[in-house]
Amino acid sequence: MPRRATIIEVAREAGVSKTSVSRYFSGERDKLSPALCERIAAAALRLDYRPNQMARGLKGGRSRLIGMLVADIRNPFSVAVMHGVERACRERGLALLVCNTDNDPELERTHLGLMAAYQVEGLIINASGSPDAELQALTDQGMPLVLLDRELGTVQADLVGLDNARAIDLALDHLAEQGYGELLYLSEPPERASPRRKRLTRFQEGLAARRLAGEAYTMSGSDEEMQRAIEAFLTRSAHKGSGDVPRALLCANGAVTLAATRAMQRLGARLGKTGLMGIDELDWCALIDPGITTLAQPTEAIGQQAVASLLAKPNSQADAKARQHRFEPKLIARGSTRLTG
Amino acid sequence: MPRRATIIEVAREAGVSKTSVSRYFSGERDKLSPALCERIAAAALRLDYRPNQMARGLKGGRSRLIGMLVADIRNPFSVAVMHGVERACRERGLALLVCNTDNDPELERTHLGLMAAYQVEGLIINASGSPDAELQALTDQGMPLVLLDRELGTVQADLVGLDNARAIDLALDHLAEQGYGELLYLSEPPERASPRRKRLTRFQEGLAARRLAGEAYTMSGSDEEMQRAIEAFLTRSAHKGSGDVPRALLCANGAVTLAATRAMQRLGARLGKTGLMGIDELDWCALIDPGITTLAQPTEAIGQQAVASLLAKPNSQADAKARQHRFEPKLIARGSTRLTG
DNA sequence: TCGATGAATGGGAACGTTCCCATCATAGGT
DNA sequence: ACCTATGATGGGAACGTTCCCATTCATCGA
Helix, strand or coil: CCCCCCHHHHHHHHCCCHHHHHHHHCCCHHHCCHHHHHHHHHHHHHHCCCCCHHHHHHHHCCCCEEEEEECCCCCHHHHHHHHHHHHHHHHCCCEEEEEECCCCHHHHHHHHHHHHHCCCCEEEECCCCCCHHHHHHHHHCCCCEEEECCCCCCCCCEEEEECHHHHHHHHHHHHHHCCCCEEEEEECCCCCCHHHHHHHHHHHHHHHHCCCEEEEEECCCCHHHHHHHHHHHHHCCCCCCCCCCCEEEEECCHHHHHHHHHHHHHHCCCECCEEEEEECCCHHHHCCCCCCEEEECCHHHHHHHHHHHHHCCCCCCHHHCCCEEEECCEEECCHHHCCCC | CCCCCCHHHHHHHHCCCHHHHHHHHCCCHHHCCHHHHHHHHHHHHHHCCCCCHHHHHHHHCCCCEEEEEECCCCCHHHHHHHHHHHHHHHHCCCEEEEEECCCCHHHHHHHHHHHHHCCCCEEEECCCCCCHHHHHHHHHCCCCEEEECCCCCCCCCEEEEECHHHHHHHHHHHHHHCCCCEEEEEECCCCCCHHHHHHHHHHHHHHHHCCCEEEEEECCCCHHHHHHHHHHHHHCCCCCCCCCCCEEEEECCHHHHHHHHHHHHHHCCCECCEEEEEECCCHHHHCCCCCCEEEECCHHHHHHHHHHHHHCCCCCCHHHCCCEEEECCEEECCHHHCCCC
């Protein structure tokens, strides 16, 4: 079983020093004479040589590895962003080490340690818990950090994600415009994840200005529970003073949209007559009968920006302030928010 | 900015040799006296020491890294399997390096080289092209290899995936049982991916025994093209000798199911009256009106088995024959294959 | 009592790179 | 012609770990 060739063997084969070979493969070819380059290239090809990244990482700390911590890898949004991250890494010659925490803070801590052990050059984090201490320790050691989607209490790091306020505003405007007057906002428990909090409060703040009535429901438990909440919202008598105003559901993310759609079907509610709208565009939103209106996140752009932010070293210390990159959602209007009345 | 502590510093802090510290962290604690263990543990804790995986990987080749090459990371099936792989790795203290090839054979070759450069200890491959030569080179160097879902011409390696024959048989039985007599099999181009070929031929072989009429359509181009094919299938006159037999569509995988569902909606065909069934269970299959019947793959199990196979060293040379682990799909019957007529 | 056995520990070389520094031409300014 | 800058090249130490071997010391059978 042939072992992989080393830099020394290439050097011998080419009749040059290992330093020159190292230079050749570290992108310093311009420092070498064309003749040397050619001989090295030939020798490397003959021996099928590839630099050993482990050894590289050991010496200069240049592991060329980026770590990405994903809270839930089965969430299509996360995967879409990951696709962008992966692409951006590839363009820069970086490899991506992905860890999934399954929303388990304990696992998150473990994986954070793991990535550090692999000397990743940067970390993109879609947090599940609040590993503030661990992250602070890492940044203190000079590890570049970017937060994805979710902010984290005390950690001073760039953040890339959706412009949540804008998203809620767009949603409220659209729903109001379409004639819905009473809204039910559906969300997963907001305590942990900052975007959920942000969206929820913006929802509540945004009602008055648009003369909308609304309330929020946090789905803590089962689908059935949420179904009951929706039923209560839909069947109870109208708010005082208003006639029977059309009602609509606003879903905080893709998972909620899925659950809400399921509930609506079980209740036999007609989409459109009862409005339904969600943040996150999914494969099937166009397929459910009149189509479900969504706010699509520019996932690819978010992923690319995450890597860009990671690699943009702040040039001055004063410049090291945490930046935020907020992306605009795109409204995809469909039948679920059309009162065909 | 404090640098990460090294093994030498821990050794000094604990007043022992670096060898002992190394032993402590390499799971050879039983070779050390309890007193030593205790001192090392304390020192490591004080300095917040973590072994540097790069250095580890360099010395003994023990990178503790598993590489996974995914043809299309946005395919929910791939992600679900990846979830299983990731979990299995975690349980064994392995980290996972994931690369997405976006179905680009060129990129696949690049990434294969990348993973080799990181000294991964094993490779799980969901191939997009046919990197036979590269893979053969790797196996020759003793790299454990497992093929996921897709076979690869000449490469001698274990394979983990669905029992495709069984899946098609189940589908045909179900459709026949439900009263459908003429079938249209929809698939993406089969030349590249072995499961597509296998499913297609099994479909064709299986028709006669069940007295079914059937044909296959390969969607090479646009959605519209496929829509026309479906329309032609649904509207043309019945086969000679038979009356007007109920017709059904069978989709080779999740992506096809999505496209077919879209087409059916555009054609205004009622699901159930026209049968629809697909391989791969997806979030939304229960949501489309009468529900779409699917064959669910045990993705988690497949992922776990992939890692298990990878790590199971063949004990004898004769034992090194390529093994196949074929998993049973599970039928999830819904309205789309119910003739409510 | 003595060498053999074995367990606990430590010293040092290797792993494959990068990078600092030294060397050696060659050219340019005086 | 000499001294210095400049550019190409090579030698060797480091990076943090593992692993082979050596050492020490106690135990044990004869």
